[in-house]
Amino acid sequence: MTTAEAPAAREIPYVSAVNEAIRQLMEADPDVFIAGEDVAGYGGVFGVSRGLLGEFGERRVVDTPISESAIVGLGVGAAAAGLRPIIDIMFMDFMGVCMDEVVNQMAKMRYMFGGKARLPLTLHTMAGGGMNMAAQHSQCLEAWFCHIPGLKVVMPSGAYEAKGLMVAAVRDDNPVIVVNNKLSLGMKAHVPEELYEIPLGKANIVRPGTNFTIVATGRMVHESVRAAEMLTADGLDVEVIDPRTLQPFDTETCVESVRKTHRALVAHEAVRFGGIGAEFAAQIQEEAFDYLDAPVGRVGAPFAPVPFSPALEKHYIPTADTIAAEVRRLLGKQG
Amino acid sequence: MADGRKGTYPVAETVAPVVAEYARRLPGCLTAPAAVDSIPWRRSDMDVNREVLLDLHYRMLRIRLFEEEAGKLSEAGRIPGALHLYVGEEAVAAGVMAHLTDADQLTSTHRGHGHLVAKGGDFKKMYAELFGRSTGYCKGKGGSMHIADVDLGMLGANGIVGGGPPIAIGAAFANKYRGTRNVTVCFFGDGASNEGTFHEAANMAALYRLPVVFVCENNGFGEFTPQAKHQAIRDVADRATSYGMPGLIVDGMDAVAVYESAGEAIERARRGEGPTLLEAKTYRFFDHVGVRGMGVSYRADEEVLEWRKRDPLLSFEQKLVETGVTDQGSINALRERVLFEINEAITFAQESPFPDESQLLEDVYAVSGGVR
Ligand SMILES: Cc1ncc(C[n+]2csc(CCOP(=O)(O)OP(=O)(O)O)c2C)c(N)n1
Ligand SMILES: [Mg+2]
Numbered sequence: 184m185t186t187a188e189a190p191a192a193r194e195i196p197y198v199s200a201v202n203e204a205i206r207q208l209m210e211a212d213p214d215v216f217i218a219g220e221d222v223a224g225y226g227g228v229f230g231v232s233r234g235l236l237g238e239f240g241e242r243r244v245v246d247t248p249i250s251e252s253a254i255v256g257l258g259v260g261a262a263a264a265g266l267r268p269i270i271d272i273m274f275m276d277f278m279g280v281c282m283d284e285v286v287n288q289m290a291k292m293r294y295m296f297g298g299k300a301r302l303p304l305t306l307h308t309m310a311g312g313g314m315n316m317a318a319q320h321s322q323c324l325e326a327w328f329c330h331i332p333g334l335k336v337v338m339p340s341g342a343y344e345a346k347g348l349m350v351a352a353v354r355d356d357n358p359v360i361v362v363n364n365k366l367s368l369g370m371k372a373h374v375p376e377e378l379y380e381i382p383l384g385k386a387n388i389v390r391p392g393t394n395f396t397i398v399a400t401g402r403m404v405h406e407s408v409r410a411a412e413m414l415t416a417d418g419l420d421v422e423v424i425d426p427r428t429l430q431p432f433d434t435e436t437c438v439e440s441v442r443k444t445h446r447a448l449v450a451h452e453a454v455r456f457g458g459i460g461a462e463f464a465a466q467i468q469e470e471a472f473d474y475l476d477a478p479v480g481r482v483g484a485p486f487a488p489v490p491f492s493p494a495l496e497k498h499y500i501p502t503a504d505t506i507a508a509e510v511r512r513l514l515g516k517q518g
Numbered sequence: 519m520a521d522g523r524k525g526t527y528p529v530a531e532t533v534a535p536v537v538a539e540y541a542r543r544l545p546g547c548l549t550a551p552a553a554v555d556s557i558p559w560r561r562s563d564m565d566v567n568r569e570v571l572l573d574l575h576y577r578m579l580r581i582r583l584f585e586e587e588a589g590k591l592s593e594a595g596r597i598p599g600a601l602h603l604y605v606g607e608e609a610v611a612a613g614v615m616a617h618l619t620d621a622d623q624l625t626s627t628h629r630g631h632g633h634l635v636a637k638g639g640d641f642k643k644m645y646a647e648l649f650g651r652s653t654g655y656c657k658g659k660g661g662s663m664h665i666a667d668v669d670l671g672m673l674g675a676n677g678i679v680g681g682g683p684p685i686a687i688g689a690a691f692a693n694k695y696r697g698t699r700n701v702t703v704c705f706f707g708d709g710a711s712n713e714g715t716f717h718e719a720a721n722m723a724a725l726y727r728l729p730v731v732f733v734c735e736n737n738g739f740g741e742f743t744p745q746a747k748h749q750a751i752r753d754v755a756d757r758a759t760s761y762g763m764p765g766l767i768v769d770g771m772d773a774v775a776v777y778e779s780a781g782e783a784i785e786r787a788r789r790g791e792g793p794t795l796l797e798a799k800t801y802r803f804f805d806h807v808g809v810r811g812m813g814v815s816y817r818a819d820e821e822v823l824e825w826r827k828r829d830p831l832l833s834f835e836q837k838l839v840e841t842g843v844t845d846q847g848s849i850n851a852l853r854e855r856v857l858f859e860i861n862e863a864i865t866f867a868q869e870s871p872f873p874d875e876s877q878l879l880e881d882v883y884a885v886s887g888g889v890r
Contacts, residue, residue, distance in 0.1 A: 219740050224747070246743055248748040264739050315599035316677075317677065318664065491650055491663075492650030495873050495877065
């Protein structure tokens with residue numbers, strides 16, 4: 184095969200994949216607009232909306248005041264009135280400011296109104312640590328939202344997922360929270376140029392394996408793949424699953440894997456206690472109890488806010504080493 | 519001279535008396551008799567004497583040099599994380615803090631170093647915090663955006679825009695509850711004045727007549743968005759009326775003007791007459807984060823240069839020299855002393871240990887026992 188016949192698959196960074204998804208969605212549907220702090224003139228502090236103002240103008244690319252409650256409320260009202268808003272909350276931590284709009288308004292409106300409202304609203308945000316930005320700019324709070332009936336939550340792990348899930352989120356007629364990870368924004372992957380959708384609620388087997396299952400979210404997918412490679416030295420053939428959507432969760436794919444491997448661990452960057460991994464582990468255990476040779480393990484951050492000092496933060500965020508160590512510990516516990 | 523609690527302040531000859539007072543930070547130290555009878559740019563009946571002028575200068579100089587050195591270290595990649603620097607806005611912190619004692623509180627913002635320096639913060643603990651060392655104000659857990667000195671009443675920089683106002687009224691509530699004459703100052707930006715938290719706090723402060731002063735540092739931008747694109751008013755002070763409190767506007771590039779207006783507002787609060795909203799028109803010379811500030815997409819260099827002509831520190835120094843309050847030699851000497859102190863602090867910070875992994879889980883909860 185020569186390169187002339189098959190041009191190398193286009194690789195673009197995660198941030199460009201999100202940008203491209205938004206651009207194409209706006210081109211395709213005049214009801215799609217984006218609003219948030221510094222999304223227009225500056226193109227977003229992470230570059231997610233770069234160039235959109237020039238292309239679509241101030242009507243559809245809207246710089247907002249620093250008013251998270253009103254920003255999300257704007258999205259809720261506009262969606263209820265028939266538009267398809269993309270609302271940007273710069274850091275996931277700032278969700279604390281607008282929780283009522285998210286939890287009591289956006290999530291419940293349809294149900295409370297007896298199915299009369301439709302809220303095709305996408306709430307786009309950035310989570311994650313590793314940049315020494317301390318306790319209020321580093322959190323992973325996805326579990327909060329997965330707990331709220333009426334919300335869907337996606338957590339892309341790479342550029343391909345970022346575009347496909349963004350498209351699915353915007354096209355979905357329900358409120359969807361898209362949780363990106365700051366440290367992933369520069370990661371490149373093959374991303375098709377056309378609009379494509381990754382169906383919500385469908386997991387992806389990132390690395391097939393036969394005798395251990397790791398279910399990992401967001402950036403931890405890559406750490407888990409690295410852990411899997413390290414664990415080949417222990418004679419393990421680890422399967423890594425990226426649920427991609429956390430709510431609804433693809434129980435079936437994970438359970439099927441565990442029926443084959445008999446051992447499982449879930450890994451996320453968020454605090455371990457009460458993290459979404461607890462729910463995943465419980466579901467796996469409920470559905471595959473008879474197949475399990477060991478308890479379902481969980482890897483997450485310790486029960487503390489994200490520390491500022493690099494010396495502490497490096498011990499805080501789980502890595503491939505932490506994950507591999509936990510796998511080895513679980514193997515020692517096999518019944 | 520030793521200050522007993524916070525280490526040693528350097529003293530240049532001409533400012534020795536005021537620095538001595540400042541270092542001890544005694545309440546009332548600023549009402550010492552005037553050494554220069556007429557201060558030409560005084561605007562009110564308030565006693566603005568030579569000591570006050572030197573005090574304001576000293577606070578501004580300390581902030582400026584602290585921030586410039588921090589900026590250099592950040593640009594060189596030696597300080598981790600993001601720094602929001604206060605250069606250009608020094609007159610606001612200096613003019614307000616000159617009225618406060620250690621028992622008065624303040625809530626700060628993400629741009630908080632200047633507030634703590636002006637309140638008498640310890641350079642060593644500040645730099646150590648920026649460097650993420652265990653000897654820092656927050657043992658390295660907070661960093662620039664959470665720097666705090668609760669003993670000094672500095673209730674923290676804040677990573678959440680609009681995080682301060684509700685906390686400020688809580689501290690003011692406690693002061694009123696206990697029957698003290700202490701005041702809480704709430705610093706916040708023009709951008710933060712659009713957060714619901716500010717409006718809710720302002721309403722409660724006026725309703726309960728709390729001893730709080732809301733100081734809006736209007737530097738014309740919320741991040742990269744100019745004020746005209748984030749609110750339909752020009753004067754944040756206009757918002758005061760709707761909550762039932764006075765709103766004052768002051769030239770935030772003029773430390774004396776800030777000193778006078780802040781003095782009125784703080785005295786009003788101490789007298790139990792309730793809150794005031796004081797808007798200081800100012801400008802940030804550097805970028806939203808880090809140093810650069812010129813040659814950026816969101817504002818014109820001419821605009822920056824226009825504001826820089828009114829540099830709160832340099833123009834003040836010029837006036838001090840012109841009016842004979844002090845002379846250039848003394849200013850230079852003072853600058854050297856402060857820089858010396860800063861370099862010592864940076865060395866201290868860099869030689870300090872990082873926090874140990876075992877500290878990760880410490881301080882999540884207090885050990886209980888405070889309930890009577
Ligand atoms: C709740 C919240 N929203 C957004 C941000 C991101 N952010 C940090 S500083 C800033 C601008 C604040 O503007 P202003 O209050 O005017 O303060 P300035 O930076 O000008 O001093 C923004 C939007 C944040 N930290 N917290
Ligand atoms: Mg501002």
